Amino acid sequence: MITYNHAEYLADAIEGVVQQACNFPFELLIGEDASKDETLQIALEYQKRYPHIIRVVHSETNVGMNINSWRIFTKARGKYVAYCEGDDFWCAPDKLALQVAQMESNEKIGIVHSDWTRAYKKKDQWIYDYAKSVHRRVAPKYLEGDLFKTWHYPKILRTCTILLRKNTMAEWYASGLMNEKYHFGDSVLSAWITARAQVGYIPAVTAVYRVSPNSALRSGAKARVSLYRSALEFDTNARSFFGSKVDYHDGYRWDSAAGLLLWSLRARDWPTARTALLDFKKHFTLSRFITTGYQTIAMRLPTLQRQPRRIPGQT
Structure with missing residues (x-):
């Protein structure tokens, strides 16, 4: 979980992770990138509450999205990795369990994702509707299987929905395709993983993506x-x-x-x-x-x- 100036949202993001119901242990690595608000304090408070799950990685200077993501990845100890940025949140307590089960059942699958929905801020309240999921009108051929020809479809492999093997992620980093100067990492990963493996899919809404007015995509x-x-x-x-x-x-x-x-x-x-x-x-x-x-x-x-x-x- 990378986070920067997410004090308003971070508690929701963390709660969605620590409430996962699994028959295996999991950890939450939070990369706090020198926020100017109370993000770090919130992360550290949760670390005190859940010391067996949460580890916070931070520094005094801002390192940027890509380096922040890399530095917490290198500290991950699990077989699998999943992502949820600090302004999004998971809404299904069996998200990890379902995804791991699918990965374990088919070695040809390199990444598993799910349906999701958007949250919009109206006045001082975030509005979202699980029934209005992003994939409810998307053809299955764009969601699972061999997707390299359509990897650029923007509604799939949303960062807050994916899970993949840690060694696969390490191979992606080592491939040379990713450049820390890019303004994104999701498209790079989508292209790389669909070129080498099948995509698994959970037909359930497991995450909420906030359409934040302060995000990089909405800064003008x-x-x-x-x-x-x-x-x-x-x-x-x-x-x-x-x-x-x-x-x-x-x-x-x-x-x-x-x-x-x-x-x-x-x-x-x-x-x-x-x-x-x-x-x-x-x-x-x-x-x-x-x-x-x-x-x-x-x-x-x-x-x-x-x-x-x-x-x-x-x-």
């Missing part, structure tokens, strides 16, 4: 522009990394260039808008641009039939 148009620049940089490196994979899809490039174009226009950053247009020209013929765009948009269209999902409070 300039922040979005920087994000999509980073995405294009990653895609360039990924194309080289997956050179032998003939089914590496153009969808992520299309998505990232389109995002860069739209947000640069919103930021009135005309040179960057031109960069995005030139990127389209460089990587797509007209027919390929239309085909890839259609596939990318079609992937997001909801299914007509709602998928069955277990939600908290149901048996």
Whole structure:
């Protein structure tokens, strides 16, 4: 659990972990990144309450999201690792038990994720509805099995829902695909893990993702522009990394260039808008641009039939 300035949310995140009902021991590693609020104090208070579960890792200076995540990973002692950032929370007490059971049952599965829902802040209250889960209208072909061709689908492998083997995560770090300069880590992991293993899925809402107004993605148009620049940089490196994979899809490039174009226009950053247009020209013929765009948009269209999902409070 990496956390920074999450004093308002951290208790919910921690409670969702310590309340897990498992027939195996587990630990919670909290990476506190020199917050300016009371995040560290809250984390340390919980460590005193649950010394057999919680360990807090912190320093006097801010190290950034990627290094913070790495430093707590190196201290993990379990066979598996799961993630929940300090402003999200788990809402199903059997999340870990279900995911571990699925991993243990099939060695071809490299990562297990689940359904989730979003929470929005209205006035001073967080609003969320388990019944309005993100995957309720998503076709199963995008959720489990061999997903390398559609790894860039943004609704899957949400960080707060995943579990994978610790040695798999170590191999990812050692692969060289991840760069600490990227503005994200989830997309990099999604590409890498789906290229080498199957994806397992729990058809239940196990986590709540807060759409925080203070997050990096919602810090204005300039922040979005920087994000999509980073995405294009990653895609360039990924194309080289997956050179032998003939089914590496153009969808992520299309998505990232389109995002860069739209947000640069919103930021009135005309040179960057031109960069995005030139990127389209460089990587797509007209027919390929239309085909890839259609596939990318079609992937997001909801299914007509709602998928069955277990939600908290149901048996």
